[in-house]
Amino acid sequence: MLQFCVGVYAFFYFNMSKNKFQEIQELGFSALIEKFKSYTGIDHSSIIKGIGDDCSVSAQREGFLTCTTTEIFLEGVHFDLTYTPFHHLGYKIVTAAVSDIYAMNAIPEQVLVSIAIPNRYSVQMMEQIYMGIDAACKDYEIKLAGGDTTASHQILSISVTAVGSVHEKDIIYRKGAQKGDIICVTGDLGGALAGLRILLREKQSWQESDQELFSPDLEQYEVVVQRQLVPKARKDFVDAIHQSDIRPNAMIDLTQGLIAELREIGKSSNCGIELYSPAIPISLETRAVADEMSEDVDKYAFYGGEDFEMLFTIPEPIVEKMMAEFDDFVVIGRITDKEKMLTINTGEDKSYQIEI
Amino acid sequence: MLQFCVGVYAFFYFNMSKNKFQEIQELGFSALIEKFKSYTGIDHSSIIKGIGDDCSVSAQREGFLTCTTTEIFLEGVHFDLTYTPFHHLGYKIVTAAVSDIYAMNAIPEQVLVSIAIPNRYSVQMMEQIYMGIDAACKDYEIKLAGGDTTASHQILSISVTAVGSVHEKDIIYRKGAQKGDIICVTGDLGGALAGLRILLREKQSWQESDQELFSPDLEQYEVVVQRQLVPKARKDFVDAIHQSDIRPNAMIDLTQGLIAELREIGKSSNCGIELYSPAIPISLETRAVADEMSEDVDKYAFYGGEDFEMLFTIPEPIVEKMMAEFDDFVVIGRITDKEKMLTINTGEDKSYQIEI
Numbered sequence: 001m002l003q004f005c006v007g008v009y010a011f012f013y014f015n016m017s018k019n020k021f022q023e024i025q026e027l028g029f030s031a032l033i034e035k036f037k038s039y040t041g042i043d044h045s046s047i048i049k050g051i052g053d054d055c056s057v058s059a060q061r062e063g064f065l066t067c068t069t070t071e072i073f074l075e076g077v078h079f080d081l082t083y084t085p086f087h088h089l090g091y092k093i094v095t096a097a098v099s100d101i102y103a104m105n106a107i108p109e110q111v112l113v114s115i116a117i118p119n120r121y122s123v124q125m126m127e128q129i130y131m132g133i134d135a136a137c138k139d140y141e142i143k144l145a146g147g148d149t150t151a152s153h154q155i156l157s158i159s160v161t162a163v164g165s166v167h168e169k170d171i172i173y174r175k176g177a178q179k180g181d182i183i184c185v186t187g188d189l190g191g192a193l194a195g196l197r198i199l200l201r202e203k204q205s206w207q208e209s210d211q212e213l214f215s216p217d218l219e220q221y222e223v224v225v226q227r228q229l230v231p232k233a234r235k236d237f238v239d240a241i242h243q244s245d246i247r248p249n250a251m252i253d254l255t256q257g258l259i260a261e262l263r264e265i266g267k268s269s270n271c272g273i274e275l276y277s278p279a280i281p282i283s284l285e286t287r288a289v290a291d292e293m294s295e296d297v298d299k300y301a302f303y304g305g306e307d308f309e310m311l312f313t314i315p316e317p318i319v320e321k322m323m324a325e326f327d328d329f330v331v332i333g334r335i336t337d338k339e340k341m342l343t344i345n346t347g348e349d350k351s352y353q354i355e356i
Numbered sequence: 357m358l359q360f361c362v363g364v365y366a367f368f369y370f371n372m373s374k375n376k377f378q379e380i381q382e383l384g385f386s387a388l389i390e391k392f393k394s395y396t397g398i399d400h401s402s403i404i405k406g407i408g409d410d411c412s413v414s415a416q417r418e419g420f421l422t423c424t425t426t427e428i429f430l431e432g433v434h435f436d437l438t439y440t441p442f443h444h445l446g447y448k449i450v451t452a453a454v455s456d457i458y459a460m461n462a463i464p465e466q467v468l469v470s471i472a473i474p475n476r477y478s479v480q481m482m483e484q485i486y487m488g489i490d491a492a493c494k495d496y497e498i499k500l501a502g503g504d505t506t507a508s509h510q511i512l513s514i515s516v517t518a519v520g521s522v523h524e525k526d527i528i529y530r531k532g533a534q535k536g537d538i539i540c541v542t543g544d545l546g547g548a549l550a551g552l553r554i555l556l557r558e559k560q561s562w563q564e565s566d567q568e569l570f571s572p573d574l575e576q577y578e579v580v581v582q583r584q585l586v587p588k589a590r591k592d593f594v595d596a597i598h599q600s601d602i603r604p605n606a607m608i609d610l611t612q613g614l615i616a617e618l619r620e621i622g623k624s625s626n627c628g629i630e631l632y633s634p635a636i637p638i639s640l641e642t643r644a645v646a647d648e649m650s651e652d653v654d655k656y657a658f659y660g661g662e663d664f665e666m667l668f669t670i671p672e673p674i675v676e677k678m679m680a681e682f683d684d685f686v687v688i689g690r691i692t693d694k695e696k697m698l699t700i701n702t703g704e705d706k707s708y709q710i711e712i
Contacts, residue, residue: 062417068414068502070503074472074508074513076510103410113426116428145424148426150428153430155510157428157513
């Protein structure tokens with residue numbers, strides 16, 4: 001696991017970039033690809049061929065399904081290199097991709113990463129990205145099995161494809177929610193947005209200052225900043241349910257924020273959603289940030305993206321049994337028969353509805 | 357198949373972009389994704405779930421292998437929208453991805469496409485890209501099964517992932533070349549570079565002119581310009597060898613140019629390469645462009661990328677048998693035991709060597 005060095009990471013990376021700047025053209029793309037061949041995560045039994053041919057090659061097994069997902073990340077849109085260390089960026093893009101695999105209740109096996117690099121970045125910076133990718137691959141027990149490294153004129157663009165497998169009896173779609181199901185969520189929500197709020201505030205205050213280096217003191221915000229910069233996909237949850245005989249009826253990972261993902265479940269399953277907003281798990285650290293910003297912390301949980309927690313629905317009688325297998329989740333609502341309607345119950349005898 | 361309208365295509369697209377410009381923000385990304393849901397190629401029996409969940413889902417079969425490849429394409433680096441119609445761009449990115457699947461002797465089943473779109477492009481332009489993707493998916497008999505649509509600040513970035521299957525007895529790697537094998541190539545080479553040369557010349561002459569619209573007369577260059585803008589992957593070749601009992605020992609598609617791909621085969625197979633340069637297939641149209649540019653046409657074939665022809669090696673006794681199954685290929689060389697050496701025999705009692 002990568003260590004997160006609060007307060008000094010930015011200083012370290014910005015200094016490093018000045019002292020050891022080997023241009024990518026100087027090394028050449030072929031040599032760059034050779035250099036990063038050691039960062040390939042760990043072998044997975046299904047992967048027959050990783051980097052070094054036209055494709056990665058993996059074995060198929062009768063009765064299993066292949067799950068494939070791809071995402072694209074652009075500098076200035078999806079990440080900001082002012083406050084994102086390169087190795088955290090590498091880690092996070094893998095998390096984002098494998099999280100989609102876990103959301104199908106599948107086990108990720110490989111990722112393929114394509115990076116388009118502008119001239120202003122050095123070989124060392126790229127190495128940091130690959131170190132982050134490698135660390136994530138090791139945490140998720142997968143192989144970096146392919147991709148593409150190419151030049152870019154303006155911005156760093158990264159695309160990540162993740163591939164996993166699941167037995168056909170175990171796959172969980174968004175569409176499986178049943179009337180009466182209990183809606184649950186792992187971990188706590190809004191933390192990634194709270195971290196982003198702090199980082200953006202610190203960036204602005206640095207831009208308005210005359211300091212050369214961006215080196216904010218983030219110690220008291222460590223939990224939320226880490227949620228933003230090096231989020232973890234819920235491998236632990238999927239591993240736990242694989243070891244049990246419990247299968248949620250529907251599942252999705254929290255990428256776009258709770259409300260958006262609940263709407264996806266409602267839409268795909270043709271059902272209504274009732275959400276008990278006081279039950280939404282929010283950490284003390286996230287609450288502290290919202291208080292400091294004079295903002296409504298519920299909004300962080302509702303609309304904050306990139307928490308990468310698992311949102312799932314299960315029949316009510318199974319909730320306790322699941323709690324015995326895995327205890328880092330809470331009940332936040334119920335599936336109803338009011339199609340196309342998301343009802344948010346605030347617990348103060350008030351509720352409001354959103355069309356799905 | 358998309359029609360290539362020589363001479364008028366640019367005029368048409370540039371005019372369209374002025375008359376019907378619906379901003380993407382105006383429509384919103386969710387609505388954009390909804391709008392393009394009809395452009396999904398054609399169903400493939402293996403694909404259980406396409407767009408609409410966290411992942412695409414495909415069935416596995418015992419004894420089969422999954423081949424996965426991903427590439428990233430950036431505006432200004434990999435394509436130039438001055439002379440590339442959006443639907444040709446859509447077609448070409450699918451060709452580039454499935455070509456890697458064919459190069460493993462696998463059958464492509466699905467592509468996943470992520471597009472990051474800057475504000476200056478319209479909904480109609482994106483629709484043209486998806487129409488091109490859809491047309492390619494239909495030609496290659498595959499499904500557009502997923503992806504990501506997101507905003508971009510500056511440039512259009514597209515990543516494409518292709519997934520295919522092959523029986524384990526049929527897979528062909530780069531590493532399989534054997535001493536004495538005959539080296540063959542399908543179609544003809546250098547055409548895509550010849551087309552690029554013409555398009556760049558016309559662009560420059562337009563930039564130096566005072567014309568508002570880029571509408572070059574490309575009629576006499578139709579063959580090579582089409583090779584550059586809407587290249588075809590060699591589905592026909594892979595289909596033909598699948599219907600026979602012939603299997604090349606090594607295979608690769610021509611993305612980076614002949615010399616680069618021969619070096620890949622030599623390096624992966626630990627063998628030497630002898631190339632008979634007079635045997636390299638070059639079309640009359642490509643020769644005409646090289647003549648017009650006063651350039652050496654052999655260089656077009658050696659170093660020109662994106663021809664997407666298949667380069668393969670087979671034992672000598674099988675060459676004639678293969679010719680009976682599929683006749684659009686020629687012999688261009690031989691695998692030798694001179695490891696790490698590529699010998700180019702020019703046929704005039706001269707030869708020179710390149711280290712692999």
